[in-house]
Amino acid sequence: MHGEYKIPGGKLVVVDLDVEGGALRNVRVAGDFFLEPDEAILDIDAALEGAPAHADAATLAARITAALPPAAVLLGLSPEGVAVAVRRALTRATExxxxxxxxxxxxxxxxxxxxxxxxxxxxxxxxxxxxxxxxxxxxxxxxxxxxxxxxxxxxxxxxxxxxxxxxxxxxxxxxxxxxxxxxxxxxxxxxxxxxxxxxxxxxxxxxxxxxxxxxxxxxxxxxxxxxxxxxxxxxxxxxxxxxxxxxxxxxxxxxxxxxxxxxxxxxxxxxxxxxxxxxxxxxxxxxxxxxxxxxxxxxxxxxxxxxxxxxxxxxxxxxxxxxxxxxxxxxxxxxxxxxxxxxxxxxxx
Missing domain, CATH: 3.30.930.10 (Bira Bifunctional Protein; Domain 2)
Incomplete structure (x- = not known):
């Protein structure tokens, strides 16, 4: 499944994922945003891996926030924006x-x-x-x-x-x-x-x-x-x-x-x-x-x-x-x- 979301005032977030057994699998987040440190993108992927496919955007955003290192810097990106992109992938939204x-x-x-x-x-x-x-x-x-x-x-x-x-x-x-x-x-x-x-x-x-x-x-x-x-x-x-x-x-x-x-x-x-x-x-x-x-x-x-x-x-x-x-x-x-x-x-x- 593929989802995209242009964060208002921010950047494009793209999410590709599978659903297996009612959970998110093989989650990959990408986009034209800025993120430091580099490894934080893997933390975002890991936070979403295994999440229930029925989870709402607020729940997904909370998982991402909890997984990010304290010193992480997100520019043009937000946990909420990633969560919306996930929900758009799951609902097969059109672009x-x-x-x-x-x-x-x-x-x-x-x-x-x-x-x-x-x-x-x-x-x-x-x-x-x-x-x-x-x-x-x-x-x-x-x-x-x-x-x-x-x-x-x-x-x-x-x-x-x-x-x-x-x-x-x-x-x-x-x-x-x-x-x-x-x-x-x-x-x-x-x-x-x-x-x-x-x-x-x-x-x-x-x-x-x-x-x-x-x-x-x-x-x-x-x-x-x-x-x-x-x-x-x-x-x-x-x-x-x-x-x-x-x-x-x-x-x-x-x-x-x-x-x-x-x-x-x-x-x-x-x-x-x-x-x-x-x-x-x-x-x-x-x-x-x-x-x-x-x-x-x-x-x-x-x-x-x-x-x-x-x-x-x-x-x-x-x-x-x-x-x-x-x-x-x-x-x-x-x-x-x-x-x-x-x-x-x-x-x-």
């Missing part, structure tokens, strides 16, 4: 490069239709009828997208939304509210098979699926990092928020909204961002929490998107595609029956 990725970057769509497209496309990927897909959104109208479990009245000021012509929709994933305007926001979705994140905890899967965009931002001169649980941040502030949904049939939806040139005054007119929400960020004002990409890159929105797509294509390959007629028909039906209805939007009043 990014094993898939034929498709890009969807179509004309602007309504907020409700975007919600529906996410659900339909992810279901198609789960069913094996379409390849894993990167979809870059274009917005036809300003919107607030609230999380699946958020209270509508607690998150949105209806007078502010009406005044600014903002449509309110609810998505199928959890997390917090997002304020978007067509030319001030960059939004994308990854619709992937569950095998891509097999062996990862929910928390680890966020960092894993965001890693490519951190590389794309670095290519644009932005040092960004994953900030648990679901933010992408820089020294200047938050630039993006992610959310995920696992759907029946084995599909994973991971979507991200990035602030390109956000109107902070308008955002605080529409969103009710309470003190408790900001307190865990160590920030006293919502306006100071987000620092847009326009200022940090000096690039046009279209160029930022183009560079992001180019970075993904360079890493994993990416064929141009589009929403099929059947997918669009199903999405329109779903938008009308669910995402554009008051019953869904206010399902948590």
């Amino acid at each position: 990014w490069s094993a898939h034929r990725w498709q890009l969807i970057h179509d004309r602007p769509q309504s907020p409700a239709l975007h919600m529906a497209l996410d659900e339909v496309i992810t279901a198609e990927v789960a069913a094996g009828r379409r390849p894993p897909t990167l979809r870059v959104w274009e917005w036809a109208a300003p919107a607030v997208i609230i999380g699946s479990f958020q209270s509508l009245r607690n998150e949105v000021d209806p007078e502010g939304a009406e005044h600014h012509g903002v449509t309110v929709v609810r998505r199928i994933s959890g997390g917090g509210a997002m304020f978007v305007e067509p030319q001030s926001t960059i939004t994308y979705s990854l619709s992937v098979p569950e095998s891509l994140v097999s062996g990862l905890s929910y928390a680890d899967s966020y960092a894993y699926l965001d890693d490519w965009v951190l590389g794309a931002l670095a290519d644009m001169g932005i040092k960004a990092w994953y900030q648990p649980l679901n933010d992408i941040a820089t020294e200047a502030g938050k630039i993006a928020g992610a959310a995920q949904k696992r759907i029946a049939g084995g599909g994973v939806l991971h979507h991200v909204t990035m602030a390109y040139d956000i109107d902070a005054d308008k955002m605080t007119d529409v969103l009710r961002i309470g003190r408790e929400k900001l307190s865990d960020k160590g920030i006293g004002s919502a306006k100071k929490r987000v620092d847009p990409l326009a200022r940090q890159t000096g690039l046009r929105r279209e160029e930022v998107i183009e560079r992001m797509i180019g970075s993904f294509r360079g890493r994993y390959g990416l064929a141009d595609g589009g929403v099929t007629e059947e997918e669009m028909a199903r999405a329109r039906e779903l938008a009308a029956a669910k995402f554009a209805t008051p019953e869904w939007t206010a399902r948590v009043p």
